[in-house]
Amino acid sequence: MPPKKYNSEEERKATAAARRQKARQQETADQRAERLQRDAEAKRLHLSNETAEQRAARLLRNAEAKRLKLDSETADQRAARHQHPPDRKFSACCHKGKIGLPEQDYPEYLETLMNGVDHNSKKFMENIRSYNSSLAFASMGANIATPPGYGPYCFRIHGQIYHRTGTLHPVGEQPPKFAQLYILDTAEATRERLSIPENHGCDENVLNKLAELLEKHK
Numbered sequence: 579m580p581p582k583k584y585n586s587e588e589e590r591k592a593t594a595a596a597r598r599q600k601a602r603q604q605e606t607a608d609q610r611a612e613r614l615q616r617d618a619e620a621k622r623l624h625l626s627n628e629t630a631e632q633r634a635a636r637l638l639r640n641a642e643a644k645r646l647k648l649d650s651e652t653a654d655q656r657a658a659r660h661q662h663p664p665d666r667k668f669s670a671c672c673h674k675g676k677i678g679l680p681e682q683d684y685p686e687y688l689e690t691l692m693n694g695v696d697h698n699s700k701k702f703m704e705n706i707r708s709y710n711s712s713l714a715f716a717s718m719g720a721n722i723a724t725p726p727g728y729g730p731y732c733f734r735i736h737g738q739i740y741h742r743t744g745t746l747h748p749v750g751e752q753p754p755k756f757a758q759l760y761i762l763d764t765a766e767a768t769r770e771r772l773s774i775p776e777n778h779g780c781d782e783n784v785l786n787k788l789a790e791l792l793e794k795h796k
Contacts, residue, residue, distance in 0.1 A: 659727070671730055685791055691784070698784050705779035712771040712780060713788060715757045716741040764789050 584590040605613065628636070651659070667674040690696040692703075702709065719740040725732055746761070748754045753774075759767040768785045771777055 671732055685795065687787055687791060698781055701779065701781060702784060705777075708777045708780050709785070709788065712774065712777050712785065713792060715760070716743045717756060718742070764793075 582593075584593065602610070602613075625633075665674070672678070687696075691699050693699070696702070719742055720735040721737050723734050723736040725734050743757060744755075746758065748758055754762065754767075754770055755774075759770055762770070764786055767789060768782055771785055772780060772782060
């Protein structure tokens with residue numbers, strides 16, 4: 579049977595898209611999972627082989643396509659994009675509450691800091707990111723891709739997360755950081771952490787207790 583002739587390239591693409599859509603409607607859950615896995619692997623291989631110039635061109639095309647899409651939307655479409663769901667429940671993170679995480683116990687001292695019981699709670703919550711970073715074993719690297727729309731904050735990345743670790747001891751005159759601090763005495767490690775300008779809001783006693791807590795629950 580000879581191949582079908584199309585009047586235009588647009589007609590051929592539209593016919594192929596309709597054929598793919600029909601096939602996807604008939605596939606089972608396992609077939610869909612296999613297809614998505616194949617597509618993801620093919621995309622990963624394609625992206626890993628592109629050059630810096632190709633990546634820059636792709637990102638430029640994506641940005642231009644997004645700009646054109648936003649420029650062409652109507653006032654009603656723009657309002658709908660910025661509108662909260664009618665039931666005030668968001669589906670992007672937990673499918674409107676259908677997905678829940680089990681409650682887990684955590685150390686008593688950390689609980690008192692988080693629940694406002696400890697007298698240092700207020701300053702701890704104000705500087706919680708500094709405490710978290712100062713006690714980290716490694717720094718993190720990732721291509722962060724925040725999802726569009728409204729809702730609770732969602733940390734989403736494109737690609738792979740990397741844990742960046744250095745040598746056992748600082749190089750040259752560099753101060754110790756991350757895992758290098760964990761071979762020091764607790765008090766000395768705390769002094770090094772507090773010497774970092776970003777940690778000026780951290781309390782020495784709280785840092786000591788948190789370091790001891792990590793040592794106890796390692």
